[in-house]
Amino acid sequence: MMGPQTVSARRSHWNIPHHLKNKNFVGRDTFIADLNHHVHTAVSNRIFAIHGMAGIGKTQIVYEYIRTFKDQYDLIYWMSAEDETLALKDFIGLGEKLKLPIDPDQEQRSNLELVKNWLGANERWLLVFDNMDDPKLLQTFLPDEVRGNILLTSRNPNWMHAAEPIELGLLDPDYSALYLQQRSGVSDPAAALQLANLLGNLPLALEQAGAYIEATRCSLADYIEEYNKYKSKLLQLFQPYNYNFTVVKVTELALERIRDSKPDALCLLNAMSFLHPEDIPKDLFVQDDTDLELEHYPIRDSLTLNSYIYELRRFSIIHADQASLSMHRLIQEIVRAGLPESQQRETLRLVLRLLETSTSKCNETELEITASGERLVPHLVRATEHALQMDQFTDQAIDLMTFLGQYFTLTSNYEKAIHVYEETIDWVKKSLGEQYEGLIDPYSGLAFTYYRMAQYAKSESLYQQALQLISRSKASNEYATYNHYGLLLLKTNRFPEARTFFIQALRGSRKKFGKKSLQTVNINGNYAELLLRLDQNERGLEILNQNIKLLQDLYSDKHPSIATCHILLGQAYSNLHRFNEQEQHCRLALGMDEELFGREHPKVATDCNNLGLALINQEQYDEALAYFKRCYRIDRQYLDMDHPKIAVRLCNVGLAYNHKGKHRLAIKFYRKSLAINQKAFPDGSLEAATQLVNIGTAYQSLGKTTEAIEYLEQGLAMEKKFYKSDHSELAKSYLNLGFSYCMTRLPFYLDKAVTYFNKALRIYEKKLAPGHPLIKQAVECLLVAYELQKDFLNFTSTLTKYRSILN
Template structure:
């Protein structure tokens, strides 16, 4: 070891000291953090060297002959090559700044540093979060490329710079900030000295980058005299360009300073172009930002091209003229050369060179563009409303903004906009970039609040969306729609009519099969709708003009385009089109509401049904369809959506067509059903008590609606604890359905199962089990093994079996039904929650109390989340959890739980409800188990009085309660302690 030269030395394989390592590098030679060593040029022929430190093992690395640079940089020591962890630099960047990231990474690598860059080093399928965490942890320093995109709050870059902002163990800063675009960093980062790279030529930018990487140092010699600005400009013209600097041949429109987001399009677009997919097409509806994307791409990756030319392609006759201008600008021909010669020169240049980008903006006709692409070796980018470019290039549909992108754009115009207001505005504008830009400009200019703007948007859509567009867009949204409709009217009046009909529907995909019914369409469209080939061409024509998305046999209008079209209609025309839309929807047959296979079609129909508002319709078929739609929502378990929908139907129809109309009564049934699923049993009972007599009086006892209302009454009475009345009503319904529908009809079996459920709560458990067994067998025969009714019957049978001692078979049935129901209905459907609760009950009967506690707790939490904390089913699950805790010898935990449940159940049902008294009886057991004998006896006496009052001294319920509370009733209170 040479004195005074630091604690580390470099040794050859033979063990001799080859060179000391200066003390300045000692800190970088800690094991696990070795980065870069400087040694004299005399070592260029060494083959193997060791790096050793006192008390530490040597690290051997190969030093290839001739690999040292003049500066003495020992560049062969690369952690990735010799198993040493970490790298010198991890490049943190926004996806939109990929060109800068690659430029910085390349020059750092060329200077001898080790670099990790996601686009170079992370493979498809890697876990992004894991890779980023490892890179941040292992890198000596993090290069942060500052730009407006880098500081957008939704990006991972925030986590990256925040992680790198802290110093390392040697108190050295880890974050190396480089500014690649003018921006305002967050307050925390503003004190940092950030090296500016943009606006410099390549040599200057490279020097600035490497100076920043090395850190500050004093000059080795006398600084050069600074050149003049003019000299710098002349010199830069012959040198390579840094990212963002345009080539000499360039006519791209100015960059949009408010451009935000779109990494999900820009980065893959760049990757595809670099992977030899030379022609890329950005297509989408008008106003979605295709042109802005193309402009941003051209500016962002300008340094990769020697020529970038923008061609306005909407008027195809002017394309040739723009190519002639390109030939002149590129110096390929003189100014007086005719167009033919200019075109030949351009084509020759395109064949012989590859570093060029051609943008065809707003191109609608593939045949007009195709001739210019023959033999092209560079990159072509096309923007179009027309999606029919399959044979030309790789298509990318440009969608509306993601919500965070919408909010960022609105905030760029209105920085003070609150999150909730920006979110609401973006939602109403459908995240359409043009509409967002217009809204932001209008709010900034007029000072309107968001609620005021939205009120105007609803009442005066055309006026609001016809406001002056932002400078980055050529025309307003309303004007663009109007012009497109006028052009279409001149060529295809039937296409205009089709768009107008679609505007009456919701802004969701509309199956074209719904629209091809001539009898329900306006005259100008009816003629075409009867011819499938002509109608298909009409739909394709709509897709080409960009007013709607067409594909997968559907048409979809953006909500604002739809609103503009509607707002431009006369009152009479709008009313006629609304009637057409009602007739079209009334003809849709989605399938049975009981069949999950039909639910996707119901889900597709529902938003359009809501849009035409069946509460106001005169179309009776549409009213029936609306009632079925409410039933679909209830069958799917979505009662929170069903209730407001069907309540509006019921209230409006009751007032308009009377309380005794068949549709009003049907809607009343579904409102009562909704109350029932929400746990509002008293409200459901009151409505059914009013509705059932109306059914009977107007339609008789045998009408399907009457029987449904009667069945609902029986089920509700059972939930209210009125078992005798419930049993009587359910027996009557079952008998009626057997007589009218037959023994094996699903509705008959449904009534049979409901009767068995009531009997299971009385002293007829064996009859209940027999009925459940019969119902399940018949259901399977009629509906198959996997229908929801069959699985529900399996659940009920499993409960009955467990109650009568056949616990092992109960568990088998319950597990099978639970697995199938979860797969079919999802984890949080009420039927699935009931099966989870039933599984917990079966576990109790098997003596597996800990598993029962786990299942009851999970069922309780899910009931609370799905149905609400005070739903009777949630409270019952909580009470059952308390019971399971007692049976698992955890009474101290059960006691407060049961006391809380009892109070909340009592507030809903009163004390005399069986569920309330049952919970109170178990609270008595919990009190007894924790030594509160006297209090347990008082609670037990109260429970006994309640059962005696409601069921009688010799009732089944009373006998069960006496047996349950026997230990308490026989116990003697402990004597009171003397004071």
């Protein structure tokens, strides 16, 4: 046998597919330059696998690389490697080109060895294996030592053991738009960019579109309209001159090969085609055997899932990373369009069930809903869009759209939430009737959205519609509606009604989930907040401490509901004037929520507000002001300027300034706050009452007694509309107003001062322990009034009665 020979003529370039020359080729210069750098700087590896989905331009890239850097090689040889027969034929053909003693009558192995020996003995050569999808096949052609370079193109990304894999991505959108305009001969940058996005920047699809537009003389806008109407049907037309197949055909061929090798893998692919193309969670697809609705579903463990992923990745039909999957939007269109209508509906039902199973794992906490939603929302949106388009509006679709509405509400995307809920309600009414039980959750969800937006009249109307449906049905989730309606009643100061609905919610939750469930604990927390508003602080403390113990048993020490309990405990201790404990719980809540939600979350804003109030109570005004300002800054990221929460934030900034002695500045903030609340609550509110009282106290500090009395009287009158006669907040207002009356030294006002001081004293004696500082304060105010009246008889008797607490 003859030894290795050299090429007789330098710069031999054989089998190069020059028909691939494309004058419109754009956007890949950087990739080609990087590829050349890889090829000539690799120390141990000389084999490079350029992989990517069909139609992404792998073959074109290698052709352009050869055109650019052909002078770096003495020999370039191109081979088709779709299957072993073609590859062997071309490889032995190289031996004939090299004038090696190839003998057709000898064993193929001998001829192969001749070519491999030549390659092992020579340098400065480049072999191209085009469309090689089987890494094992490559081993057939490798010499003992690879002294030249090998480029191969493949849909299969699994080359790590045999070559250096280099993934070719989609074309940059700007270059895609440029290509479309050059190829079609139509200049319209905006439409070109829009069309490039619709086609997912896939070069083969761009080529087909450009060819169609050129041939039909339509505009880019016309093509967009036709594509939106016909989708994948349009992509079957106009086979590119430099590619054997259309986008549809190459995809169908890949699906046929998958169907032959692992047909069950198509179950995964079909399901993915009804989801958003990017970041599809892998764990969405693994379902255990207990779900009877998925009896024939094949993916029951991660091992099966991974085997399907491997098969689909071999053809670059999908991409995968550690936690998620993705597929090109055009592949999705083609896969869906290739399914019979009955299979489309069956697949959509499967997808809706998979999504429902994932969302049902949330325990209704804001953290769990927002965390799950962040991963699932794009897929929920896409799947429910398909449900609407296919008129497949099932209970599962309703539940998923309701979950979407919850997510958008909790992330303060109120417009999106309203759109989702209203679309759901409209479709249910049209498809299933206005009395359908499935409307309860969308009505309640939309009502809660308006509650969060402080549009309480709209919220009330929607809750009433939900409650009417509950009264006619056997709904098992009425506890949630009762609970949220209770929050609305609490917010609008309808305390007796709120108590009724919280109790009903507790009964429903205990029946459905048990006394120690998260749902029951959260409703109990809302009931405790009501008790605090009713001045029943000890009972509220008891419930909140029980809640924390239960939650710690369920979730350890860090959970959003535990943070909420700490917020309410802080409020309870504030009511009891135990300010050190108030601050302690407020700091615990803030630290926990920052860790769970991040520093810019609305819950963190609420925590900052509560901590600021605790610091005010301890006369730490500068630090309090800093927390109030931080709270305001966070909330303005999510809320409009006329939201009642913003009114609270402005009021508390004013409170800090007032305590710092900047009374006129404080009044400016109080007035802004009052204006927002008067607009939101035309019939009055406790918040507006607080702001009236605050304005009055600021005027009091400025010595403007007439203005002080005016605002304090308005505030007290409004408080009396909402509080019982023995509420401790009324006692505070009685003291403030009585003090202003004393400042006038007028007999009429002094009589009123004595009356109000006595009322405050009676409330505090009823609510607080003997000797409490507030009782002492009320007594001292009363003594001042008696002294100003020169009523020494009452002065002496009062002094005698309370001498023990005055010393």
